[in-house]
Amino acid sequence: MQLLLTNCIYSTCGLWSIIQYVQIIMKYSVCILGMLTSLDNSVGKIIESLDENKMLKDFIVVFMSDNGAPTDDPLWGHENFGSNWPLRGKKGSVLEGGVRGVAAMWSPWLKEKNNVSENLFHITDWLPTLYSAAGGDLEDLGDIDGVNQWKSLTDTSEQVRSKVLINIDEARGEEAIIFDQWKVVKSNRTSNLVINLKYSGDPGNVGPEYDMSGVMGSAVGLHLSKINCMTGDVCMNTSAARDVFYVSRSRAKVDDQTCPERVSNLDPDQQYECFDGYCLFDTVQDPCEYRNVAEQNPQMLDQMIDMLKQFKGEMKMQTPKRITDPDANPSRFSGYWEPWLEPFVKN
Numbered sequence: 001m002q003l004l005l006t007n008c009i010y011s012t013c014g015l016w017s018i019i020q021y022v023q024i025i026m027k028y029s030v031c032i033l034g035m036l037t038s039l040d041n042s043v044g045k046i047i048e049s050l051d052e053n054k055m056l057k058d059f060i061v062v063f064m065s066d067n068g069a070p071t072d073d074p075l076w077g078h079e080n081f082g083s084n085w086p087l088r089g090k091k092g093s094v095l096e097g098g099v100r101g102v103a104a105m106w107s108p109w110l111k112e113k114n115n116v117s118e119n120l121f122h123i124t125d126w127l128p129t130l131y132s133a134a135g136g137d138l139e140d141l142g143d144i145d146g147v148n149q150w151k152s153l154t155d156t157s158e159q160v161r162s163k164v165l166i167n168i169d170e171a172r173g174e175e176a177i178i179f180d181q182w183k184v185v186k187s188n189r190t191s192n193l194v195i196n197l198k199y200s201g202d203p204g205n206v207g208p209e210y211d212m213s214g215v216m217g218s219a220v221g222l223h224l225s226k227i228n229c230m231t232g233d234v235c236m237n238t239s240a241a242r243d244v245f246y247v248s249r250s251r252a253k254v255d256d257q258t259c260p261e262r263v264s265n266l267d268p269d270q271q272y273e274c275f276d277g278y279c280l281f282d283t284v285q286d287p288c289e290y291r292n293v294a295e296q297n298p299q300m301l302d303q304m305i306d307m308l309k310q311f312k313g314e315m316k317m318q319t320p321k322r323i324t325d326p327d328a329n330p331s332r333f334s335g336y337w338e339p340w341l342e343p344f345v346k347n
Contacts (some may be wrong), residue, residue, distance in 0.1 A: 044219030051223040057108050060133060061224075062126070064103035067091050071200040083201025086259050088268075088289045093196035094166045094176035094185060095289055102252070106224055109133065111155045114244050116251040119159045120178065125149050165311050169193075171318050177308055181284040182297075184304040189275040199268045199288075203255075210249075212242040259288035278305060 043063070050056040069082025071090040089095025103121075124146035128138055132148045152158050166176035166183075173188030187197060215221050225241070256263040265271065273279055273292045280294040280301045294301045328340045 040218065040220075047220045047223045051227065056223065056227050060105065060107040060109065060130065062103060062105050062130075065101040066123075067101060068093075068096075068098040069201070071097070071198075083203075085201040085203045086199070086254060086256065086263050086288050088197065088199050088262075088272075090196050090198075090200065092193060094174060094187075095197060096183075096283065096287055097199075097201075098196060099166055100287070105153065107133075108227060109154065112157065114248055115157070116248055117153055117157065119149070119152055119157070120161045120164055120180075121149060122146065122161065122164050125161065129153070163307070165308075168308065168312060168315060169318075170312075170315075175308055177304055177311070178283065179304050179307065181282055182300055182304060183281045183283050183289070184301065184308065185274045185279045185281065185289070186277070187272075187274045197269075197272065199262070212245055215245070216241055254287050259286065259290060262288040262290040265290075280304070 047056065047061070050059060068084045068087070068089065068091050070092070071083060072081050084090055084097035084100075087095070087097035087100060089097035091098055093099075122145075124144065125148075126146065128141060128144065128146045128148040129150045131141060132138060133150045133154075138148060147161050149160055152160050162180050164178045166178065168175045172191040172193055174186065174191060174193055176183065176185045187194070216225070262268050262271075268290065271290055278294060278301060279289075279292040280297055281289045281291070282293055283289075286293075325340070330337050332340070
């Protein structure tokens, strides 16, 4: 069994891809749509090549995000931003808009198809999960933070992880931890991270209807559908597949039905109490982190604060002054963040 792991963040903004969208009158949208088209095409070529070389039936394909979107661009000036609507926070925050990611997995080895997993999953879980799926012995990995979630993803849907430490930043005074459906957050109103705590971003529910036929007819859709049929799964026509996809999308969606109070409030940023004490959120009932339920659940709050204290006792403190290395400046690498400790030619 082999693995294709793709991080869906950056791609090339090809000229032809841009030309396809020049008639769309939306500020900053043309290049982004071109990038997404180029990304779709590049993934399609990879899947097509795997299929042509008769390798796809032994593959696990994972397509995932690495974090929430930056919902504005105050630093770089490239107009590079997205939306986490209706979640609170953005990239760089401990709130759901910054840490709640999405992923899609496909493989003939998945026993439970068309499933939406709502289990707690941390980035460190991918290593033992995929290593186990490929037949590896987890003892080889030694003492690691990740847990093997392969069985829960493919078969039982049983939750195997109950706790995730989001972050403890003792320098900025920000911390957060998740336990089951509960999440504790503490922020610092004087920190430079305050800008990341707002609700922002467009709903994304305007514009053309989602083109499910285009998805089914894409290179990825055609080749994966063919393998599904060959490996004994039910072969679905476009109409049946569209119905299955819409059901899955609706199960995974967070919208005004999930967070009615947050969406109906015209100024939801006023509803934040986590500067002067710990907040407790129920991320199942309130994924938008709008209602602080600490007063209603004092025992759970104290239990999770104790968890944070335990982690603080194990952590290594930050250095008083952040170490910077001018050789790491992206300007030396044509604007890209790259490893810099090995020899390179300076621009």
